Amino acid sequence: MIRIDSVTKRYPDGTVAVDRLSLDIPDRSITVLVGPSGCGKTTTLRMINRMVEPSVGAILIDGVDSRQQSVNTLRRGMGYVIQNAGLFQHRTIVDNIATVPRMLGWSKDKARARARELMERVGLDASFAKRYPYQLSGGQQQRVGVARALAADPPVLLMDEPFSAVDPVVRKGLQDELLRIQAELGKTIVFVTHDIDEAVKLGTMVAVLRTGGRLAQFAPPAELLSDPADAFVEDFLGADRGIRRLSFFSSAGLDLLTAPVVAIDATAEQIAARGTTEAPYALVTGLDGRPLGWSEPDRLTAGQIDVGRLLPCGRPFVAGQDSLRAALDCAVLSPTGWAVAVDDEGRAAGVVSQASIAEAIRGAHAEGREEPRSTGAGVQKVIR
Amino acid sequence: MNVLNFVSAFFSDSAHWHGYDGIPTRLWEHVQYSLEALALAAAIGLPVGLVTGHYGRGGNVLSLVATAARALPTFGLLVVATIVLGFGMLPVMIPLVILAVPPILVTTYEAVRSVDPSPVDAARGMGMRETDVLLRVELPVALPLIFGGLRSAAIQIVSTATIAAYVSLGGLGRYIVDGLYQHDYEKVVGGAALVAGLALVTLALFWAATKAAVSPGVRRSN
Ligand SMILES: Nc1ncnc2c1ncn2[C@@H]1O[C@H](COP(=O)(O)OP(=O)(O)OP(=O)(O)O)[C@@H](O)[C@H]1O
Ligand SMILES: [Mg+2]
Numbered sequence A: 001m002i003r004i005d006s007v008t009k010r011y012p013d014g015t016v017a018v019d020r021l022s023l024d025i026p027d028r029s030i031t032v033l034v035g036p037s038g039c040g041k042t043t044t045l046r047m048i049n050r051m052v053e054p055s056v057g058a059i060l061i062d063g064v065d066s067r068q069q070s071v072n073t074l075r076r077g078m079g080y081v082i083q084n085a086g087l088f089q090h091r092t093i094v095d096n097i098a099t100v101p102r103m104l105g106w107s108k109d110k111a112r113a114r115a116r117e118l119m120e121r122v123g124l125d126a127s128f129a130k131r132y133p134y135q136l137s138g139g140q141q142q143r144v145g146v147a148r149a150l151a152a153d154p155p156v157l158l159m160d161e162p163f164s165a166v167d168p169v170v171r172k173g174l175q176d177e178l179l180r181i182q183a184e185l186g187k188t189i190v191f192v193t194h195d196i197d198e199a200v201k202l203g204t205m206v207a208v209l210r211t212g213g214r215l216a217q218f219a220p221p222a223e224l225l226s227d228p229a230d231a232f233v234e235d236f237l238g239a240d241r242g243i244r245r246l247s248f249f250s251s252a253g254l255d256l257l258t259a260p261v262v263a264i265d266a267t268a269e270q271i272a273a274r275g276t277t278e279a280p281y282a283l284v285t286g287l288d289g290r291p292l293g294w295s296e297p298d299r300l301t302a303g304q305i306d307v308g309r310l311l312p313c314g315r316p317f318v319a320g321q322d323s324l325r326a327a328l329d330c331a332v333l334s335p336t337g338w339a340v341a342v343d344d345e346g347r348a349a350g351v352v353s354q355a356s357i358a359e360a361i362r363g364a365h366a367e368g369r370e371e372p373r374s375t376g377a378g379v380q381k382v383i384r
Numbered sequence B: 001m002n003v004l005n006f007v008s009a010f011f012s013d014s015a016h017w018h019g020y021d022g023i024p025t026r027l028w029e030h031v032q033y034s035l036e037a038l039a040l041a042a043a044i045g046l047p048v049g050l051v052t053g054h055y056g057r058g059g060n061v062l063s064l065v066a067t068a069a070r071a072l073p074t075f076g077l078l079v080v081a082t083i084v085l086g087f088g089m090l091p092v093m094i095p096l097v098i099l100a101v102p103p104i105l106v107t108t109y110e111a112v113r114s115v116d117p118s119p120v121d122a123a124r125g126m127g128m129r130e131t132d133v134l135l136r137v138e139l140p141v142a143l144p145l146i147f148g149g150l151r152s153a154a155i156q157i158v159s160t161a162t163i164a165a166y167v168s169l170g171g172l173g174r175y176i177v178d179g180l181y182q183h184d185y186e187k188v189v190g191g192a193a194l195v196a197g198l199a200l201v202t203l204a205l206f207w208a209a210t211k212a213a214v215s216p217g218v219r220r221s222n
Helices: A041-048 A071-077 A093-097 A099-103 A106-123 A138-150 A168-185 A196-202 A221-226 A231-239 A239-248 A268-274 A325-335 A352-369 B005-014 B023-055 B059-071 B075-087 B089-113 B117-125 B130-167 B173-182 B185-213
Strands: A002-008 A016-025 A030-034 A056-061 A078-081 A156-160 A188-193 A205-210 A214-219 A261-263 A282-285 A290-296 A338-342 A348-353
Touching: A002 A041, A016 A041, A016 A056, A016 A214, A030 A041, A030 A168, A041 A078, A041 A156, A056 A352, A071 A078, A078 A138, A093 A099, A093 A106, A099 A106, A099 A290, A106 A138, A138 A156, A138 A168, A138 A214, A168 A196, A168 B075, A188 A196, A188 A268, A196 A221, A205 A231, A205 A268, A205 B117, A214 A221, A214 A231, A221 A231, A221 A239, A231 A239, A231 B005, A239 A325, A261 A348, A282 A348, A282 B117, A325 A338, A325 A348, A325 A352, A338 A352, A348 A352, B005 B185, B023 B059, B023 B089, B023 B185, B059 B075, B059 B089, B075 B089, B075 B130, B089 B130, B117 B130, B130 B173, B130 B185
Parallel strands: A030 A188, A030 A205, A078 A156, A156 A188, A261 A282
Antiparallel strands: A002 A016, A002 A056, A205 A214, A282 A290, A338 A348
8 A cells, every 4th residue: 555644845946846745545446636736646646656756744655664675776667658759769569668677677579568567458559569659640650659658567557647638538548548547456546636527437546736835625526515614615616517427326226117118020019009198209129119209199090110210219228227417317318317228249228208307316316326436437327 | 164164074084083072982991980079069069958858857958058059150160179179070079969969869859859748657557667758658759750850960960061171181071172272173173063962861861760760650751
């Protein structure tokens, strides 16, 4: 465990970047440092690998003061990823990734074999191996940066706004990849960002820092969203924290109605029976069970259902897997105001109204049953 | 008679191709002086430029020294050095080296200082030793500029090494000095053409060396 023990950093010009900060960073999880610009996130991160030395206080690694070992030994046990990747432009991609293993004295062949293995792990095509950094996009360079940091299999990974220079789509891909890697490798990751959404998505624990380098709150993201410690944290979380918090509630408890679902080959009696349910619309499914669209029940004629005239049903949510946020999103976007739930295979599992989603939200809030996150595993399922 | 006629007359006279005053001998002497001066200047300029550039300190002192060195008249230095030290190689090397150190020193310093700081930060963060940061991260990227500094120093040395002839040494300056003294303009022009040719060859060599030594990942614009 990394323990930051009442650490203060005062730069020579008198700026206090970090002020009596104490944090216990749990092993094998992602701890996110988040806060407005200049609040001391980078300084805190860099004190962990001693790129910056604390003025007061100590940083303990598994109970031992980090100043006990030599600076380079310490750093070689911690991967370090920075904003623009910081690749060595004169080295090929494999050789960039092989840097630390080579420093540790591995043979060239062994280091390169390891580098190729990591390229695969971070989702880089093997054909990039012999390229130079300038021949890669920003997102690809960032993957190389992550692979380089992982090369010697350090237990700790320090990441300073690694994804902030890429566009939102690529960033989402990189975040998902990081969660996957973390779940597979169980690294202790300290991740700096100024983006609260990124913090909520990635963090097992989130430390919110305020200007002046003081800790405002240290909590799991769901707790941050439900119980912000003060006005500053609440403000920093933004106006839609209520909606975002729904990401942490599972849709498993929703009451799905199956009655309004009719197959495209339904008989006249089956259609007639649908007209009597509480739903004003019927959901028509194909022979494979996938949703095709909505229709008013009295417009349906057995054997003559015209798929082209159905109202679109939009993107459904996966029952039990997606969060209440995803379910609510589907209902809000649906032309009928009803959300379509599907199973793992995409077959219609039922429909649910905005009203009953609202009911479920009230219930969930009352019970406060957010899904806890221990390691990164399974997080993607809930957050959609 | 024009210059080209002088040149062709000089080079077609077979007497100019043999003996201690022949073209091969003088050319070789000139190359030796130049290499020696360049090696000495690089031995001073490169390490100082690399280290000051790496730590980003001493830039002001460097440019002051460089400007001062540039202001010294080469020929005057030669005369003074010869009066003080007597005839020989050393009084010739002093002005040549003083001429060549500033471009090497200043460009090396600037080249290292202008290396993108983020790979350097990444290198330190992964626990690279400071000498390796300089030699394996900064130097390879700074190399094109450093070669540029060496190249201008080399060109200046090649054209200025003619001064050796004023203090009774050899080199291509012999033809110019002797030619002027003997009113043999064919010799003067021929000597000058050889110096110019050698400068061109130097340029070509540096172009090839840069191409061979700089990684294809380092783009020229840097
Ligand atoms: N080397 C330094 N010397 C003096 N002051 C510094 C130095 N580095 C950072 N600071 C100051 O310390 C404070 C915290 O800086 P830091 O880089 O840790 O912030 P940050 O939270 O990472 O900000 P950002 O989100 O903009 O990256 C800032 O006020 C900054 O100006
Ligand atoms: Mg920062």
